[in-house]
Amino acid sequence: MSPLINWDELRQLTMPAGTPRQPEGTSVNMFDNDQSANMYNQVAKMEKSYTLNQINAFETLKNDTVLDIGCGPGRISVPMAQRAKSVTSLDSSPKMLAHCKRNAQEAGVTNLNTLLLDWKDAELGKNIEQHDIVIASRSTGASDLKKLSSFAKKWAVTIAWANAPNIPNIVGDLFTGVPEARKFPPMRNDRRISYNVTYNMIYDMGYEPNIRVVTDGFTKDFASKAEAYQDLWQLNSISGTIPPVFRENCDKWLSKNSQGGVTFRRETRSYVIWWDPNPVKF
Secondary structure, eight states: OOOSSOHHHHHGGGSOTTSOOOOTTOOOOTTOSHHHHHHHHHHHHHTHHHHHHHHTSSOOOTTOEEEEETOTTTTTHHHHHTTSSEEEEEESOHHHHHHHHHHHHHTTOOSEEEEEOOGGGOOBTTTBOOEEEEEEESSGGGGOHHHHHHTEEEEEEEEEEOSSOOHHHHHHHHTTTOTTSOOOOOOOOOGGGSHHHHHHHHHHTTOOOEEEEEEEEEEEEESSHHHHHHHHHGGGTOOSOOOHHHHHHHHTTEEEOTTSSEEEEEEEEEEEEEEOSSOOOO
């Protein structure tokens, strides 16, 4: 049965204006550079406690195998490896995978295997097998939900921002007014074309999707404001003296903590949609 609404066309409008996109007709991986890889690794560590809100939404058993599409520095892969039998961390960026390997080692994880592969080149049964749980968190894996489903035995999962600031927006806010900093486009936020579109696409594919909107965010403790400024300044990979405007921007999200230092905290929201790729037929 054909859907009454072309959700896929609407879904193209759900992409935030600040979401980086691979230029058409180029083989250059826009995430495979030190600036992007280091930034995403840094913010992934700041998001560590909030990431649990996302992976707690769906059930993971000790015998489950997991495929993390577009794993980046392993923000999802590492904690999933602590729950599951094994994790395959797929990414097209060697620099991202290097961070993922290092983060797994630091966490004492030994059941995580990285796979250098572009998702568009992934072929079931040829260069990758089915996994119990397949996750596309803010990655290209969510661009083809049918393909995502075909690689999963138990759960297909997609995670993205829920009408709330994303990483480029949050980093961009810190560097507002800093001329030499990398600029990020403003985020498009329209509730009419948000995760409701993704949900309906999955529903019209014949599945019974589950959805949960969870608190997300980024936090880190520092001994002093000076230490916080220096650390957060590294998010944009620029040198030079830290200007007053940057310190003023940071102060909006810094507060004193019980250890006598300061805590950076910037909260946002993400959604988790997961579904059984083998729905019961009545």
